[in-house]
Amino acid sequence: MCKDGFGYGVGEEEEDEEEEDSEEDISAANDNDQPRILLLGLRRSGKSSIQKVVFHKMPPSETLFLESTNKIYKDDISSSSFVNFQIWDFPGQVDFFDPTFDYEMIFRGTGALIFVIDAQDDYMEALGRLHLTVSRAYRINPHINFEVFVHKVDGLSDDHKIETQRDIHQRANDDLMDAGLDRLHLSFYLTSIYDHSIFEAFSKVVQKLIPQLPTLENLLNIFISNSGIEKAFLFDVLSKIYVATDSSPVDMQSYELCCDMIDVVIDISCIYGAYDDDSLAIIKMNNTTVLYLKEVTKFLALAIHEVFELTQVRRNCLEDHLDSPKAPVLNGTPRGLV
Numbered sequence: 001m002c003k004d005g006f007g008y009g010v011g012e013e014e015e016d017e018e019e020e021d022s023e024e025d026i027s028a029a030n031d032n033d034q035p036r037i038l039l040l041g042l043r044r045s046g047k048s049s050i051q052k053v054v055f056h057k058m059p060p061s062e063t064l065f066l067e068s069t070n071k072i073y074k075d076d077i078s079s080s081s082f083v084n085f086q087i088w089d090f091p092g093q094v095d096f097f098d099p100t101f102d103y104e105m106i107f108r109g110t111g112a113l114i115f116v117i118d119a120q121d122d123y124m125e126a127l128g129r130l131h132l133t134v135s136r137a138y139r140i141n142p143h144i145n146f147e148v149f150v151h152k153v154d155g156l157s158d159d160h161k162i163e164t165q166r167d168i169h170q171r172a173n174d175d176l177m178d179a180g181l182d183r184l185h186l187s188f189y190l191t192s193i194y195d196h197s198i199f200e201a202f203s204k205v206v207q208k209l210i211p212q213l214p215t216l217e218n219l220l221n222i223f224i225s226n227s228g229i230e231k232a233f234l235f236d237v238l239s240k241i242y243v244a245t246d247s248s249p250v251d252m253q254s255y256e257l258c259c260d261m262i263d264v265v266i267d268i269s270c271i272y273g274a275y276d277d278d279s280l281a282i283i284k285m286n287n288t289t290v291l292y293l294k295e296v297t298k299f300l301a302l303a304i305h306e307v308f309e310l311t312q313v314r315r316n317c318l319e320d321h322l323d324s325p326k327a328p329v330l331n332g333t334p335r336g337l338v
């Protein structure tokens with residue numbers, strides 16, 4: 001990754017030094033009003049890999065060499081006014097119920113709790129741990145968003161993925177019902193660090209913590225309805241998390257295209273040292289799609305999935321319309337374009 005100008009606030013080395021005394025760290029962080037996201041799950045479920053791949057551009061294959069986390073690793077994600085939070089990666093063996101562990105303080109300051117379950121492994125123990133963790137956290141702070149990543153699904157067939165998610169969902173909710181916690185809501189995501197699913201899932205987790213989200217969505221709706229653009233995403237370019245999008249449904253393919261474009265633009269910018277306030281990139285695909293990336297603030301960019309040659313499309317439509325009594329049907333033409 002390009003070192004100059006791209007990177008989140010706290011460097012790993014500083015981070016390591018800070019971590020020397022995790023108890024002190026925890027009390028200091030209590031004063032910090034950034035929303036906190038906790039990453040929890042059994043050992044080797046993939047917590048550190050998720051955090052490294054999404055926020056530090058680590059290539060997924062390099063996570064094979066990650067050592068087991070044995071202290072809480074705190075990561076400040078403060079690239080902009082919208083994407084501003086802390087991630088706490090917990091060691092798999094952490095004992096929340098150790099009386100010396102101030103879990104009350106931790107849960108009180110938590111916005112989202114992500115519980116990672118390795119879907120390639122036997123998940124019964126993980127389900128027990130999930131239940132114990134969320135029920136304890138909910139009693140302390142019912143406002144936490146509880147998110148379950150059914151992770152490492154790259155190794156599973158499509159049918160197996162769906163079946164695994166259904167089974168985990170069912171068992172986890174049954175356990176909550178039995179414990180009288182039917183108001184505790186769990187959200188489930190199928191994730192893998194080997195494709196875009198982990199970025200998509202993290203986007204949704206982060207969006208729930210952004211109070212300005214409805215306003216941003218409205219602004220993007222106004223933007224697309226006045227520009228003939230099909231889909232607009234407001235991205236945090238470093239993590240490829242989308243902070244907001246207009247209210248039309250997200251299709252994975254557009255999101256993946258935009259993510260790939262961000263990678264290309266950042267790589268080229270790094271080579272030439274030129275990503276600044278005026279940065280703008282346009283990629284024309286061979287299927288009439290245009291991708292347009294415009295920087296909004298230093299680390300936020302608007303990626304737009306636009307139809308190529310608007311004038312030509314309009315002209316074709318008009319001709320079709322004149323030739324045939326039926327309204328023209330344009331494959332993949334965005335709403336509001338013609």
Ligand SMILES: Nc1nc2c(ncn2[C@@H]2O[C@H](COP(=O)(O)OP(=O)(O)OP(=O)(O)O)[C@@H](O)[C@H]2O)c(=O)[nH]1
Nearest residue numbers: 044045046047048049063064068069092152192193
């Ligand atoms: N196939 C696959 N492997 C993954 C994925 N995510 C992580 N892994 C692998 O899972 C192993 C454990 O990952 P870690 O990130 O160290 O797990 P952890 O939960 O942080 O582990 P502890 O620090 O021991 O709690 C590594 O070998 C990763 O390469 C994934 O999406 N798919």
